[in-house]
Structure formats: structure tokens, C-alpha cells
Amino acid sequence: MSHTEAPTWSEHVHSVLARAGHQRGGARERVIELLARQPCALSAVEIEDALRAEGTPIGRASIYRVLELLVEHGLAERVAVGPGQSRFEAIDPSGAHHHHLICRECGRLVAFDDPGLERAIDNLSRRLGVRVEHHDVLLRGSCEKCE
Amino acid sequence: MSHTEAPTWSEHVHSVLARAGHQRGGARERVIELLARQPCALSAVEIEDALRAEGTPIGRASIYRVLELLVEHGLAERVAVGPGQSRFEAIDPSGAHHHHLICRECGRLVAFDDPGLERAIDNLSRRLGVRVEHHDVLLRGSCEKCE
DNA sequence: CACGTATTTGGGATTGAGTCTCGTTCTGTG
DNA sequence: CACAGAACGAGACTCAATCCCAAATACGTG
Incomplete structure (x- = not known):
């Protein structure tokens, strides 16, 4: 590179x-x-x-x-x-990736990323003793515009 | 459970x-x-x-x-x-809830819960300034039996 | 470049989960 | 026990996704 x-x-x-x-x-x-x-x-x-x-x-x-x-x-x-x-x-x-929030009001799909979340999933997979190849996190709620 | x-x-x-x-x-x-x-x-x-x-x-x-x-x-x-x-x-x-791991090998759906994960999502929603009503977390990987 | 084979492509039939409609049956109330 | 509204079910219908197979295309080889 x-x-x-x-x-x-x-x-x-x-x-x-x-x-x-x-x-x-x-x-x-x-x-x-x-x-x-x-x-x-x-x-x-x-x-x-x-x-x-x-x-x-x-x-x-x-x-x-x-x-x-x-x-x-x-x-x-x-x-x-x-x-x-x-x-x-x-x-x-x-390798950077993000997750989504689906707004219940307007149906919009909002992307976000969060290191804390990644860390939590990392710890979790270690605790469970499984090899996690992929993870999806989908939040449902109201986006800023629809609050 | x-x-x-x-x-x-x-x-x-x-x-x-x-x-x-x-x-x-x-x-x-x-x-x-x-x-x-x-x-x-x-x-x-x-x-x-x-x-x-x-x-x-x-x-x-x-x-x-x-x-x-x-x-x-x-x-x-x-x-x-x-x-x-x-x-x-x-x-x-x-109010206790859990999430799932789908095993890529056997297709089995394994349930688990994790306070750290819940906490991370909580912090996240506060950071984003959105009201999260519900969240799904779906992990994909291999379960213990298929490791 | 022309050829031959394996890969890719697309029209259309098919599947299958999920939705809708509407007449019938059931529940709870007075 | 009669009535109004709620719940139910058969089957038509929608629509994303899959399957099938013949035609088109890519690409190494002669």
C-alpha cells in the first residue's frame, strides 16, 4: 500500500x-x-x-x-x-464497520459506530467461549429528527 | 434460564x-x-x-x-x-432479556445474555441522543459444539 | 484472430412467507 | 338469551427470493 x-x-x-x-x-x-x-x-x-x-x-x-x-x-x-x-x-x-438504528417514525436507517459496543461484544464472545465471525446490532427507536 | x-x-x-x-x-x-x-x-x-x-x-x-x-x-x-x-x-x-448466536455450522440458535452488552447499548443511545425502544443483537459464528 | 470451454447472464416460472378479505363463529354483557 | 363487537379461518393474493435453462460472454489456447 x-x-x-x-x-x-x-x-x-x-x-x-x-x-x-x-x-x-x-x-x-x-x-x-x-x-x-x-x-x-x-x-x-x-x-x-x-x-x-x-x-x-x-x-x-x-x-x-x-x-x-x-x-x-x-x-x-x-x-x-x-x-x-x-x-x-x-x-x-x-475493517471499520457500523451498525444501524431504524426509526420507528420515519423508517429511516441511520448508521453509527461505537467502540464501547465493539468492546462489549468482544468480551462477550470471549466469555462465551465461541468464535464470533460476525455480529449485527439493530436498534429500534426514534431518530433525532423524529424525537 | x-x-x-x-x-x-x-x-x-x-x-x-x-x-x-x-x-x-x-x-x-x-x-x-x-x-x-x-x-x-x-x-x-x-x-x-x-x-x-x-x-x-x-x-x-x-x-x-x-x-x-x-x-x-x-x-x-x-x-x-x-x-x-x-x-x-x-x-x-x-424485563430480563437475551440475545442470540446463530451457529454457522449447525444452524442452531443459542441464547445468551450479557450485562456488559446492555450497558454498552445504554451508553451508546445516550451518546447518540436517541431514544432506543428496542435492540437486537445477533452474533454469527460457531457454537461450542461445532468449534 | 478464431476456437472451444467454462463462467456469467437474464427471462420467466416457481416457491414460500406474510397479508388481506370477508363471511362465520364466539365472548362477554345487559 | 339476545345482541354487538371481537376473534377466527379459508383461501386469494402480494412480493421478495430462488430456480431453471438456454443464450451470451469472458478468456486461455492454438
Whole structure:
């Protein structure tokens, strides 16, 4: 890693997938690029709509395939917001990650991170004697705007 | 977990619902009784199957109605395990609650609680300045047996 | 560059959890 | 025991997600 530019998420994704023996295809590229540009989690349906709106419609099957592939390789995260739909979001290669608050009033998804929380989960997994590969924390309440 | 103390969960549920002006009905009773007997979260489909297997089949609509009612009154919790299915579980009237670890190997759902984690979430919500009504923590990894 | 094979893609059928509707049945009250 | 409102259930329906398979594409090789 030189000082020029940190590797972007899409670059990271491409290198991981290439190393795993995957070829490149148009559909995958477009889903990755779209995801790379998002500030927060998108649902598969939103991805499908967004790509169609951009004039590059992608088959539903391909979208789900790409998302599954990304999750499998730890490159994206599935956020289960409730019954009926999952949202997906890029995972930063630096390892930094965040969690979400769903506002009961406006339905907005707010991202946050918290070292204390990470520490607590760390201690917890040690106490339980299990190897925790991944953790989701989802808070439900009212966001600042809706207080 | 806890021993059977004076007010059982079903008694608590009945009193809360009665106070909210609900009548009693056979379907609701059976779902509540079934849920009361469970050690851990069940999906709506599992509830439907279990009740049919016991010889008291309950309409799907009623099951979802009851579950929604319970969640609404803070008597049960919905655990979003993944895409396409929610699980439901009784909430202890004492306020004690727990979270879950999903084992990647065997798919088992393991319950645990942790004061440190609760404290971290408490501090966090204060820091963010939001009112957190509910929180879910879902760990993914390998359970003791599958280590 | 042309070729051949393995991978990727997408349309469309299918699944399955969850929701909705509406007529019937039950509960609690006067 | 009659009535009004609450609860129930069968089944149609919605919609995210999966499956299937033939066509298109990537890419190493000759």
C-alpha cells in the first residue's frame, strides 16, 4: 500500500473475486459499482430499480447472485431490517464497520459506530467461549429528527 | 434460564391483553400456550405446524394476528434470522432479556445474555441522543459444539 | 484472430412467507 | 338469551427470493 490512494472498495472487491477465480461480467460490475456509490444499505429491489433507471437493467437472478457472492466473501453485509426484505451494504476493507438504528417514525436507517459496543461484544464472545465471525446490532427507536 | 416463579408468562400475557380490552379466543390461547412452552424462538410456520400436529390446527391469519399483537404489547420479540423468515419468542415479564448466536455450522440458535452488552447499548443511545425502544443483537459464528 | 470451454447472464416460472378479505363463529354483557 | 363487537379461518393474493435453462460472454489456447 503506497501513500497514493487507499484501495477503494470496488478495487478491493475485484481483487478478492479475481483471487477466488472469478471472471468479470457486466452484471456483476454494475452491481458492485452501484453498491460502491451508496451511503447506506440498499435492498435487492432498490438495486434492480436503480440499475434500470440508469439505463442498464440487470436480471434479478444476477443481482441476487452477486449479492450472495459478496456476502460469502465478506465484502458486503446483509442487514435484516424486518420481515420480507434484506438490505445490502458494502463492507469497508479497513475493517471499520457500523451498525444501524431504524426509526420507528420515519423508517429511516441511520448508521453509527461505537467502540464501547465493539468492546462489549468482544468480551462477550470471549466469555462465551465461541468464535464470533460476525455480529449485527439493530436498534429500534426514534431518530433525532423524529424525537 | 429462570425457574417457574409466581407469575408465568402466559398469565402475564393474559392480564396485559385483558387490560388492553381484548376478549379471549381459542386460537390466541393456543398460540400463547405453545409459545410459553418453548425454550427458544419459533417461526410462524413452525407454530402452524406444531399446532396442527397437536390436533388443534389454527388458521394462518390468526397466528400472524396473535404474533403481531404480542409484539405490539412488548410480550414477544421478533428475531429476524435471515431473509424470508422471522422467529418469535416470549419476552420474560421480569424485563430480563437475551440475545442470540446463530451457529454457522449447525444452524442452531443459542441464547445468551450479557450485562456488559446492555450497558454498552445504554451508553451508546445516550451518546447518540436517541431514544432506543428496542435492540437486537445477533452474533454469527460457531457454537461450542461445532468449534 | 478464431476456437472451444467454462463462467456469467437474464427471462420467466416457481416457491414460500406474510397479508388481506370477508363471511362465520364466539365472548362477554345487559 | 339476545345482541354487538371481537376473534377466527379459508383461501386469494402480494412480493421478495430462488430456480431453471438456454443464450451470451469472458478468456486461455492454438
